Amino acid sequence: xxxxxxxxxxxxxxxxxxxxxxxxxxxxxxxxxxxxxxxxxxxxxxxxxxxxxxxxxxxxxxxxxxxxxxxxxxxxxxxxxxxxxxxxxxxxxxxxxxxxxxxxxxxxxxxxxxxxxxxxxxxxxxxxxxxxxxxxxxxxxxxxxxxxxxxxxxxxxxxxxxxxxxxxxxxxxxxxxxxxxxxxxxxxxxxxxxxxxxxxxxxxxxxxxxxxxxxxxxxxxxxxxxxxxxxxxxxxxxxxxxxxxxxxxxxxxxxxxxxxxxxxxxxxxxxxxxxxxxxxxxxxxxxxxxxxxxxxxxxxxxxxxxxxxxxxxxxxxxxxxxxxxxxxxxxxxxxxxxxxxxxxxxxxxxxxxxxxxxxxxxxxxxxxxxxxxxxxxxxxxxxxxxxxxxxxxxxxxxxxxxxxxxxxxxxxxxxxxxxxxxxxxxxxxxxxxxxxxxxxxxxxxxxxxxxxxxxxx
Amino acid sequence: xxxxxxxxxxxxxxxxxxxxxxxxxxxxxxxxxxxxxxxxxxxxxxxxxxxxxxxxxxxxxxxxxxxxxxxxxxxxxxxxxxxxxxxxxxxxxxxxxxxxxxxxxxxxxxxxxxxxxxxxxxxxxxxxxxxxxxxxxxxxxxxxxxxxxxxxxxxxxxxxxxxxxxxxxxxxxxxxxxxxxxxxxxxxxxxxxxxxxxxxxxxxxxxxxxxxxxxxxxxxxxxxxxxxxxxxxxxxxxxxxxxxxxxxxxxxxxxxxxxxxxxxxxxxxxxxxxxxxxxxxxxxxxxxxxxxxxxxxxxxxxxxxxxxxxxxxxxxxxxxxxxxxxxxxxxxxxxxxxxxxxxxxxxxxxxxxxxxxxxxxxxxxxxxxxxxxxxxxxxxxxxxxxxxxxxxxxxxxxxxxxxxxxxxxxxxxxxxxxxxxxxxxxxxxxxxxxxxxxxxxxxxxxxxxxxxxxxxx
Numbered sequence: 001x002x003x004x005x006x007x008x009x010x011x012x013x014x015x016x017x018x019x020x021x022x023x024x025x026x027x028x029x030x031x032x033x034x035x036x037x038x039x040x041x042x043x044x045x046x047x048x049x050x051x052x053x054x055x056x057x058x059x060x061x062x063x064x065x066x067x068x069x070x071x072x073x074x075x076x077x078x079x080x081x082x083x084x085x086x087x088x089x090x091x092x093x094x095x096x097x098x099x100x101x102x103x104x105x106x107x108x109x110x111x112x113x114x115x116x117x118x119x120x121x122x123x124x125x126x127x128x129x130x131x132x133x134x135x136x137x138x139x140x141x142x143x144x145x146x147x148x149x150x151x152x153x154x155x156x157x158x159x160x161x162x163x164x165x166x167x168x169x170x171x172x173x174x175x176x177x178x179x180x181x182x183x184x185x186x187x188x189x190x191x192x193x194x195x196x197x198x199x200x201x202x203x204x205x206x207x208x209x210x211x212x213x214x215x216x217x218x219x220x221x222x223x224x225x226x227x228x229x230x231x232x233x234x235x236x237x238x239x240x241x242x243x244x245x246x247x248x249x250x251x252x253x254x255x256x257x258x259x260x261x262x263x264x265x266x267x268x269x270x271x272x273x274x275x276x277x278x279x280x281x282x283x284x285x286x287x288x289x290x291x292x293x294x295x296x297x298x299x300x301x302x303x304x305x306x307x308x309x310x311x312x313x314x315x316x317x318x319x320x321x322x323x324x325x326x327x328x329x330x331x332x333x334x335x336x337x338x339x340x341x342x343x344x345x346x347x348x349x350x351x352x353x354x355x356x357x358x359x360x361x362x363x364x365x366x367x368x369x370x371x372x373x374x375x376x377x378x379x380x381x382x383x384x385x386x387x388x389x390x391x392x393x394x395x396x397x398x399x400x401x402x403x404x405x406x407x408x409x410x411x412x413x414x415x416x417x418x419x420x421x422x423x424x425x426x427x428x429x430x431x432x433x434x435x436x437x438x439x440x441x442x443x444x445x446x447x448x449x450x451x452x453x454x455x456x457x
Numbered sequence: 458x459x460x461x462x463x464x465x466x467x468x469x470x471x472x473x474x475x476x477x478x479x480x481x482x483x484x485x486x487x488x489x490x491x492x493x494x495x496x497x498x499x500x501x502x503x504x505x506x507x508x509x510x511x512x513x514x515x516x517x518x519x520x521x522x523x524x525x526x527x528x529x530x531x532x533x534x535x536x537x538x539x540x541x542x543x544x545x546x547x548x549x550x551x552x553x554x555x556x557x558x559x560x561x562x563x564x565x566x567x568x569x570x571x572x573x574x575x576x577x578x579x580x581x582x583x584x585x586x587x588x589x590x591x592x593x594x595x596x597x598x599x600x601x602x603x604x605x606x607x608x609x610x611x612x613x614x615x616x617x618x619x620x621x622x623x624x625x626x627x628x629x630x631x632x633x634x635x636x637x638x639x640x641x642x643x644x645x646x647x648x649x650x651x652x653x654x655x656x657x658x659x660x661x662x663x664x665x666x667x668x669x670x671x672x673x674x675x676x677x678x679x680x681x682x683x684x685x686x687x688x689x690x691x692x693x694x695x696x697x698x699x700x701x702x703x704x705x706x707x708x709x710x711x712x713x714x715x716x717x718x719x720x721x722x723x724x725x726x727x728x729x730x731x732x733x734x735x736x737x738x739x740x741x742x743x744x745x746x747x748x749x750x751x752x753x754x755x756x757x758x759x760x761x762x763x764x765x766x767x768x769x770x771x772x773x774x775x776x777x778x779x780x781x782x783x784x785x786x787x788x789x790x791x792x793x794x795x796x797x798x799x800x801x802x803x804x805x806x807x808x809x810x811x812x813x814x815x816x817x818x819x820x821x822x823x824x825x826x827x828x829x830x831x832x833x834x835x836x837x838x839x840x841x842x843x844x845x846x847x848x849x850x851x852x853x854x855x856x857x858x859x860x861x862x863x864x865x866x867x868x869x870x871x872x873x874x875x876x877x878x879x880x881x882x883x884x885x886x887x888x889x890x891x892x893x894x895x896x897x898x899x900x901x902x903x904x905x906x907x908x909x910x911x912x913x914x
Contacts, residue, residue: 298788299792301787301792302789302792330784330787331759331788331791332758332759332762332783332784333788334755334788335758335791339759
């Protein structure tokens with residue numbers, strides 16, 4: 001238990017909690033009760049949950065403990081409480097995709113990803129808050145580091161629940177920035193695997209070629225454990241391997257990066273014990289945001305354009321604007337965007353001729369003030385459009401003492417190695433923190449992660 | 458050599474010719490010269506070739522024979538002359554896609570499919586005539602059974618060259634009907650494999666989700682040999698296996714089937730030694746042609762819509778009309794068509810719950826008179842849209858004594874079994890012909906196939 005008392009079991013990493021449950025030091029029920037207590041104490045201020053399944057979570061945790069006592073075979077996520085972003089269908093909970101237009105919707109079938117997580121032994125605690133249909137729109141959820149600031153969108157609730165130690169694992173999605181932006185703002189670890197990693201059936205798919213699951217947790221090992229429920233290649237212990245060749249990119253949106261973020265990122269580059277070269281990005285990448293928003297708006301027009309006026313008027317402004325932009329596109333425009341996206345994806349793959357992975361910032365800076373909007377996805381859009389695996393690691397701190405994520409990007413299909421590089425990068429950043437004080441880098445171990453900006457119990 | 462003299466080697470099936478070459482009874486050079494002599498004698502009337510590579514074919518055939526004498530490893534198509542529809546790039550011949558706008562175009566790289574055929578040992582004789590960019594438009598090629606009739610489009614030259622024994626194998630493509638319609642009109646065997654069978658890079662792709670290679674030959678065994686150059690699962694000897702459950706469909710376009718074609722198809726159904734039940738087609742299939750033409754026109758608008766006026770005015774009417782229709786579509790229309798195509802493909806897969814394969818006609822009847830247009834693709838469009846493997850078998854004869862194809866359709870990926878069923882069906886039809894006289898069925902053996910409507914040497 002590494003010094004964490006039973007009452008604080010909710011703070012454990014998924015990895016440590018899984019080990020404690022298997023060894024009999026901790027029951028799934030105790031862990032679930034600790035998480036529920038944390039949610040009870042804190043969610044009034046944070047608002048990470050749109051639906052809490054208290055009774056069924058307790059019943060399922062009890063059953064998990066019984067199965068373990070009976071010697072049953074246990075899945076990789078056996079007994080671990082998990083939050084599910086409410087853009088995934090669940091057969092036993094509301095599934096409203098954050099939209100008043102779907103209030104009370106209760107599908108009969110789990111999304112494929114939810115079914116995988118149940119089979120892996122996870123205890124589904126409830127549904128986490130999302131912006132409407134995953135658009136860039138404010139949610140009622142607040143950033144646990146500073147409730148005056150955005151937790152990011154659209155996997156706002158999942159990231160906030162992880163940051164606030166309400167659960168060790170939470171499922172998100174990402175079309176453009178929806179897992180990594182909240183991970184950066186909330187100071188947690190986020191992972192969007194390679195395109196096609198797992199079935200998206202039963203989730204809110206805005207654009208099929210952009211839709212991905214996203215994983216949120218408090219350490220790289222936890223992300224690997226999470227991914228191992230879906231694919232065999234992810235061992236639950238991730239070796240910390242340095243890359244052969246690490247690159248960095250600033251990217252087309254760097255001009256909007258805040259001075260403090262620029263400086264702390266530069267400091268990280270200088271201190272890394274490997275050479276990090278800047279990669280030249282073809283000019284085509286300047287169009288990544290336009291191409292992505294064009295594809296998105298066309299699909300919005302297709303999906304929502306023929307809804308009755310009353311329904312459409314109920315949508316958030318971002319959704320209404322997207323539909324209107326899409327209705328103005330013609331078929332040839334759309335196919336030109338598809339062709340441009342294909343070329344960008346090919347150009348992105350070429351970047352890995354000169355490096356194994358590259359780093360950049362996940363967001364232009366710290367979480368923005370709620371009044372200033374939900375946050376920007378520009379820094380992650382090009383890599384999401386290209387289908388690349390990406391991670392956000394909470395290794396930097398901004399001028400207000402709030403986290404800023406380092407984005408690590410790998411070649412398509414190279415997900416397992418990317419996690420190993422992430423483990424190395426995280427350990428390297430923690431070493432700087434030990435060696436220097438004050439330091440720009442936030443503590444981030446894979447066993448028990450905490451931050452002085454998160455409220456204690 | 459099965460009674461065929463050296464001078465008639467061009468009449469051999471690919472299968473018999475390959476065996477004769479391997480056993481030393483026939484050289485690739487002799488076969489190539491026989492094919493060139495046939496082309497020389499006949500192509501003035503038929504017009505199957507847009508480019509004939511006489512010198513390089515002779516040189517390559519000589520080299521093939523030398524390699525065989527030297528004991529080199531031989532590919533599955535070793536020494537066999539082949540025609541390539543001029544919608545595939547070839548590094549050493551003009552590649553004009555049937556369009557005056559690309560006159561003189563000579564790409565530097567082979568299309569992937571052409572590279573595969575060269576590696577398999579085939580001797581590329583030249584490029585065969587196609588309608589402009591593979592559209593439904595008349596070509597200068599004529600039907601060898603009756604030069605007043607259409608050879609079908611768009612793989613016109615490839616089908617006519619096979620029917621006229623100019624080559625034993627010819628490569629085509631199919632988005633909607635372009636391999637099977639010419640096969641039906643020209644009385645040859647045509648095979649469009651499952652979607653995704655092989656790379657289409659370096660070919661004229663009109664709509665990525667519809668683009669397929671097509672194989673034309675004079676027997677089922679020859680089609681299997683042809684396919685074996687691309688994929689290991691195709692043995693060069695195809696067992697004749699009856700289907701467990703064979704179905705038939707009339708399909709939404711049956712109302713335009715000619716009376717003679719309807720009658721001879723009905724006669725085939727009655728005489729088959731297995732029960733053949735009619736499959737109920739969901740009403741959604743009535744939209745297959747509209748969906749296909751909609752997708753096609755959108756892609757035409759994307760690809761050709763911004764060409765200079767002078768170039769666009771040079772296009773055939775079918776292409777100009779398609780572009781204009783596509784320019785009138787908006788992005789949401791296009792995505793609705795894509796969604797409809799996905800649903801149709803799913804519905805088509807469901808048909809195979811109640812049968813292993815089904816049959817229908819390939820065309821509404823015999824080849825139409827040239828004055829009446831190139832022919833109709835309605836009978837093949839639904840299965841091409843659904844990505845199913847399909848064959849056209851020259852088993853029926855119409856009122857004018859001209860061939861009509863039987864279309865055999867299988868489940869996605871079930872290509873090898875479909876060829877076995879085709880072999881069984883062909884043998885069964887030939888047995889009727891032996892038992893009855895006069896008979897509606899055309900002779901079709903896999904060793905040496907001929908027709909009394911094709912001019913002798």
